[in-house]
Amino acid sequence: MKFPGLRKIKHYFPVSQPKPQLPSFEVRPELDTYIVGLDQTIVDVVASVSDDFLAKHNIPKGLSNLVEHEKANRIYHELVVEQAISDHFAGGTIGNTIHNYSVLADDKSVLLGVMSANIALGSPAYHYVCHTSSKVDMNRLQGVAGDIGRGITMITPDGERTFVIDPSDMDQLAPDYIPTEIIASAAAFVVSAYPLRATGQPIQQAMLKALADASAHQVPVVMSLGTRHLVEENREQILQTVSQYVNVLAMNELEAEALTGFADPLLAAEAALEFTDMVLITAGADGLYLCGYTDDEIKRESSNPIKSASLADFNRFEFSRPMLRKDCHKPLKVYSHIDPYLGGPERIKNTNGAGDGALAAILHDMAANHYHKQVQPLSSKHEQAYLAYSSFAQLCKYANRVSYEILVQNAPRLSKGLPEREDSLEEAYWER
Numbered sequence: 001m002k003f004p005g006l007r008k009i010k011h012y013f014p015v016s017q018p019k020p021q022l023p024s025f026e027v028r029p030e031l032d033t034y035i036v037g038l039d040q041t042i043v044d045v046v047a048s049v050s051d052d053f054l055a056k057h058n059i060p061k062g063l064s065n066l067v068e069h070e071k072a073n074r075i076y077h078e079l080v081v082e083q084a085i086s087d088h089f090a091g092g093t094i095g096n097t098i099h100n101y102s103v104l105a106d107d108k109s110v111l112l113g114v115m116s117a118n119i120a121l122g123s124p125a126y127h128y129v130c131h132t133s134s135k136v137d138m139n140r141l142q143g144v145a146g147d148i149g150r151g152i153t154m155i156t157p158d159g160e161r162t163f164v165i166d167p168s169d170m171d172q173l174a175p176d177y178i179p180t181e182i183i184a185s186a187a188a189f190v191v192s193a194y195p196l197r198a199t200g201q202p203i204q205q206a207m208l209k210a211l212a213d214a215s216a217h218q219v220p221v222v223m224s225l226g227t228r229h230l231v232e233e234n235r236e237q238i239l240q241t242v243s244q245y246v247n248v249l250a251m252n253e254l255e256a257e258a259l260t261g262f263a264d265p266l267l268a269a270e271a272a273l274e275f276t277d278m279v280l281i282t283a284g285a286d287g288l289y290l291c292g293y294t295d296d297e298i299k300r301e302s303s304n305p306i307k308s309a310s311l312a313d314f315n316r317f318e319f320s321r322p323m324l325r326k327d328c329h330k331p332l333k334v335y336s337h338i339d340p341y342l343g344g345p346e347r348i349k350n351t352n353g354a355g356d357g358a359l360a361a362i363l364h365d366m367a368a369n370h371y372h373k374q375v376q377p378l379s380s381k382h383e384q385a386y387l388a389y390s391s392f393a394q395l396c397k398y399a400n401r402v403s404y405e406i407l408v409q410n411a412p413r414l415s416k417g418l419p420e421r422e423d424s425l426e427e428a429y430w431e432r
């Protein structure tokens, strides 16, 4: 476990102690710190297209559109003929998130989903496996006869990405392949709302089983919302699932509006905190917001400039550490916001996965807290039951930094961790 982007070290974080056992790629619940993600396994087929191409095929821009196999095939072959396809990347919003977690934390994660039982060279499954970190444990995947999903990722000249999803066998994950004992010892369980649109498919039951397992074992549940029209079309079901199971909700500002009715991210976060414990809202060129709860008795005042927007002085207590609402004697809502790192890259060719990257950073910090608590249970860092190692403000810095890295490398999965020298983000970030 690498330390998640540090300020000045005040607490001992034992990362250099050698592990007593021989290393193993398979997760060992009693020994390892890891997170578990459940996803529809998807390979992203990346192509450059014009806005006219989207209009011609009647594809709403910026969204993830589930289409029937015939239509996806027609579009795919047209792109092949036009030589518009530039790459195949492993994708899936949670696959990306846990891969990025494993790269950032330099530690293990477990992927639950399906995989083609026989992988042919150049097949979607082949590309998926080639582009996934070896620290992502794929031993728990369910083998299927057909292909994993194919997500045609169309990048328009403005850098926006639009998906056409051809599911193939990606929704065949059965509840029998949910390993309760692995989820029970995880530092967090992460899932997206996408399976909720796979009506009548086995993955819905599998997801419910995993959510129930995580809740039963007090494993924090993290959910990302996916795409705006998914939220519009399944709003009631999502609200019910979030209220029942979810501790950390991640979404962009469009999804937040579809869920809460508020276009303003702070008001959307305030509303969402009525049914979950922490909210990450990414807002493109406006940066990101992280909001949640702390106990009024241990709140910490920010030394950053105090900002007002739709809520007055909203970031006043952003130096507090997040807690579950149920663990606070007197819950206080805390809000933090950050502008894009260095104002964002000079030129953005592809925004795909920037939000997933931010969530991976939050998960790293949550897992670091879990790790630290296991090895330093008497540390003052654990006098209260905190959800993360760092403060809201520090989490924002880290998440924002990771999103930037995804944007500059034009791919949703990190190929390497953040530069060592930036393990102290403070100097590198704030003084430029």
Ligand SMILES: Nc1ncnc2c1ncn2[C@@H]1O[C@H](COP(=O)(O)OP(=O)(O)OP(=O)(O)O)[C@@H](O)[C@H]1O
Pocket: 226, 251, 252, 253, 282, 283, 284, 285, 286, 287, 288, 339, 340, 341, 343, 344, 345, 348, 351, 352, 353, 354, 355, 356, 357, 358, 400, 403, 404, 407
């Ligand atoms: N145009 C931009 N300029 C500067 N920073 C940006 C821009 N777009 C995105 N970012 C950075 O990336 C983060 C996440 O971006 P965004 O809100 O687009 O995520 P998203 O829509 O959830 O993405 P995805 O679903 O593809 O993962 C932002 O919070 C910001 O830090």
Ligand SMILES: Nc1nc2c(ncn2[C@@H]2O[C@H](CO)[C@@H](O)[C@H]2O)c(=O)[nH]1
Pocket: 039, 040, 041, 042, 043, 044, 064, 065, 090, 091, 092, 093, 094, 096, 151, 163, 165, 192, 194, 352, 353, 354, 356, 412
């Ligand atoms: N699981 C899942 N991921 C998706 C879907 N549509 C787009 N994505 C992924 O979202 C990622 C970007 O956030 C891409 O890498 C896509 O593969 C979907 O329907 N299900």
